[in-house]
Amino acid sequence: MLSNPVWAALSGPQACYAEASGDAARYSSDISPFAGLADPADPAAWRDLATLTSEALLTGPALSAGPGWQAEAAVPGIQMIGQSMTGVADPDAVVLTETDVPEVLDLVERAKPGPFRKRTIALGRYLGIRIDGRLVAMAGERFRLPGWTEISAVCTDPDYQGRGLGARLTLAVANGILARGELPFLHAAADNDRALRLYERLGFEPSHEVVFASFRYTG
Structure with missing residues (x-):
């Protein structure tokens, strides 16, 4: 599966x-x-x-x-699974809705997390962090399988990188998935060593290579 x-x-x-x-x-x-x-x-x-x-x-x-x-x-790419990880709720994370789509698409354009369309947000729960009213980071749910949900669109505005916002949102999205009794998984480019190391620190383990x-x- x-x-x-x-x-x-x-x-x-x-x-x-x-x-x-x-x-x-x-x-x-x-x-x-x-x-x-x-x-x-x-x-x-x-x-x-x-x-x-x-x-x-x-x-x-x-x-x-x-x-x-x-x-x-x-x-x-590499698929990674969170079978033994623990999610962490984030008090600063806000749930993004259809009204936020223009901001989301603007962030996607700046941060380039991968394919994202105007109705991608319908696939699951998306969380964001705003600083001074500006959406600067987000993460959410994309592919949902029996017992599993993928974390996707983890991205941070280039001006706000290095503050741990992506890690916080990844854990917050994982927390919601685990609360439903499901397990989180995600994908990263095989040459993105920084992302792979981050996800391993958060508790994800490599599953298998993908393309x-x-x-x-x-x-």
Whole structure:
């Protein structure tokens, strides 16, 4: 399940956000560019995906383009799991809502945490920290699988980095996940040593290597 998180989410707890066809599913385009396949090695699943979109971002331990699809780019990553960690509530963290989306998108533009769309915030609980009224850091929930929720969009305005805001929000989001009786997991770029060391200090453990790969349907 953790090795195929997007499919597990879209065929399970987040099916309400899915556009699906056979053994393929994707999030609505205004929520996320991610898609999932029941079996990425199955050519039929790739054919199902082609009925939904001509461009897709997938993640998993190893991905190869199916018939009619072409790999565009790939970024190696590490999945980390928080099976034995402890979350910590943060009194300064505020819950972000749809009314905060313009601020959130502005922060995303400055901090560049990865794919984030205007309705991504619908996927789960997002927390932010404001300083002098300005949103300067955030973190939230993205893929939700049976028993697991991914922490995502951990980012801090470049002018406020080095203050531990990202760590505080990661622990605060994890605290909410653990309170529901679920376990947190997350992803980081394989070459982001700083982030990997931070997450290990917070109690996350490496699970397995993944790749984030974009594909285009060429017919």
